[in-house]
Amino acid sequence: MKYIKNIDLQNKIVLLRVDINVPLQNGKISDATRIERIRPTLDHIISKGGKPVLLAHFGRPKGKVVAEMSLAPVATSMSDIVGHKVLFSETSIGQTAQKAVSNLNAGEILVLENTRFHAGEEQNDIELAKEWAKLGDIYCNDAFSAAHRAHASTESIAKLMPSCVGLSMEMELNALEKALSSPERPVIAIVGGAKISSKLDLLSNLIEKTDHIVIGGGMANTFLAANGHSVGKSLCEHDLLDTARAILAKAKSSNCDIYLPTDVVVAREFKAGAESEVCDASSCPDDAMILDAGPKSVAEINALFENSKTLVWNGPLGAFEIPPFDTATNACAQFAAKLTISDKLISIAGGGDTVSALNASHSADSFTYISTAGGAFLEWMEGKTLPGVAALD
Numbered sequence: 499m500k501y502i503k504n505i506d507l508q509n510k511i512v513l514l515r516v517d518i519n520v521p522l523q524n525g526k527i528s529d530a531t532r533i534e535r536i537r538p539t540l541d542h543i544i545s546k547g548g549k550p551v552l553l554a555h556f557g558r559p560k561g562k563v564v565a566e567m568s569l570a571p572v573a574t575s576m577s578d579i580v581g582h583k584v585l586f587s588e589t590s591i592g593q594t595a596q597k598a599v600s601n602l603n604a605g606e607i608l609v610l611e612n613t614r615f616h617a618g619e620e621q622n623d624i625e626l627a628k629e630w631a632k633l634g635d636i637y638c639n640d641a642f643s644a645a646h647r648a649h650a651s652t653e654s655i656a657k658l659m660p661s662c663v664g665l666s667m668e669m670e671l672n673a674l675e676k677a678l679s680s681p682e683r684p685v686i687a688i689v690g691g692a693k694i695s696s697k698l699d700l701l702s703n704l705i706e707k708t709d710h711i712v713i714g715g716g717m718a719n720t721f722l723a724a725n726g727h728s729v730g731k732s733l734c735e736h737d738l739l740d741t742a743r744a745i746l747a748k749a750k751s752s753n754c755d756i757y758l759p760t761d762v763v764v765a766r767e768f769k770a771g772a773e774s775e776v777c778d779a780s781s782c783p784d785d786a787m788i789l790d791a792g793p794k795s796v797a798e799i800n801a802l803f804e805n806s807k808t809l810v811w812n813g814p815l816g817a818f819e820i821p822p823f824d825t826a827t828n829a830c831a832q833f834a835a836k837l838t839i840s841d842k843l844i845s846i847a848g849g850g851d852t853v854s855a856l857n858a859s860h861s862a863d864s865f866t867y868i869s870t871a872g873g874a875f876l877e878w879m880e881g882k883t884l885p886g887v888a889a890l891d
């Protein structure tokens with residue numbers, strides 16, 4: 499793979515695939531995290547004499563021009579965040595786009611209109627990719643979060659011109675490499691969240707790659723039920739008990755220890771501040787539901803962290819949006835952060851809810867790496883090849 503830092507960019511137009519699918523409120527960017535992440539690549543291209551021309555999707559217009567999904571307001575608000583003048587082209591192909599590219603001055607950035615306004619984007623259409631390729635000299639992908647999709651702007655285009663990995667994508671790939679491909683052992687994974695049905699591939703891959711897996715959240719209830727425990731009114735996939743047993747058996751034969759909560763926090767209502775109590779994981783009352791891991795489980799999970807070198811985390815340990823059921827997630831996240839700060843643990847976390855949960859626990863900044871890549875992070879954790887990364891190889 500080629501990396502942008504090793505490429506001569508002088509007088510080159512760099513077609514940079516980015517993820518600027520940011521939330522807007524009243525036409526203004528309300529969370530600029532994704533734009534902050536690409537800033538180093540933009541600075542690098544400009545400082546090396548190149549001109550960045552941004553290819554990006556925004557929302558799901560499904561191949562049609564949808565005015566509300568124009569990238570124009572993002573381009574307008576981006577300038578202050580990236581510290582460079584940002585221009586916008588109303589189309590991403592054809593004469594308008596070509597003119598906008600040729601009018602671009604050194605130090606400026608051009609944002610092309612939403613790639614998904616063309617049906618060919620999601621169809622991975624090579625003809626559309628050729629239109630984009632005409633606009634630049636080098637293709638650089640800095641959108642790891644879009645790399646799980648084989649689209650014209652993530653895959654086809656890379657076959658048509660010199661291609662490379664951007665700085666933000668490089669950082670993400672390095673972090674993921676450290677987590678599962680060549681990690682410092684022992685490796686512990688936390689897999690939490692609502693249901694096991696959405697995480698079967700994930701568990702299957704992690705069993706082969708990690709030494710311990712902590713199962714938390716609603717998912718743990720299905721495993722507790724599979725082990726013959728009553729889970730009362732808890733969220734539980736009763737039709738997947740055999741699947742849960744098969745996962746436990748696979749883990750045993752792969753020498754991966756699966757850890758389930760030994761005590762749990764239960765409540766009769768699923769609402770903030772609901773009265774709750776701690777009970778043994780094997781004795782959830784019939785009229786109650788499990789909403790968090792208990793204090794003994796937290797201590798046990800933290801002890802596992804202390805004996806591990808690498809942590810990979812996806813999914814909360816409880817219904818973290820509703821206090822006090824965020825307690826276990828917060829306590830374990832804070833302890834992982836503490837170990838990370840004192841260089842005892844490499845901690846990598848990702849997935850939408852996980853990022854929110856770790857942000858809420860004020861520990862995210864201390865983790866070694868937090869992936870905001872959602873689907874791409876999960877598919878990578880599932881051991882799948884990401885077309886947008888493979889295309890750069």
Ligand code: AMP
Binds near residue numbers: 733789790817
């Ligand atoms: P996921 O999207 O699969 O990562 O699941 C995250 C969701 O699982 C969050 O909305 C949590 O509130 C929810 N969750 C976690 N633990 C529980 C639980 N014990 N009971 C119900 N929902 C839970």
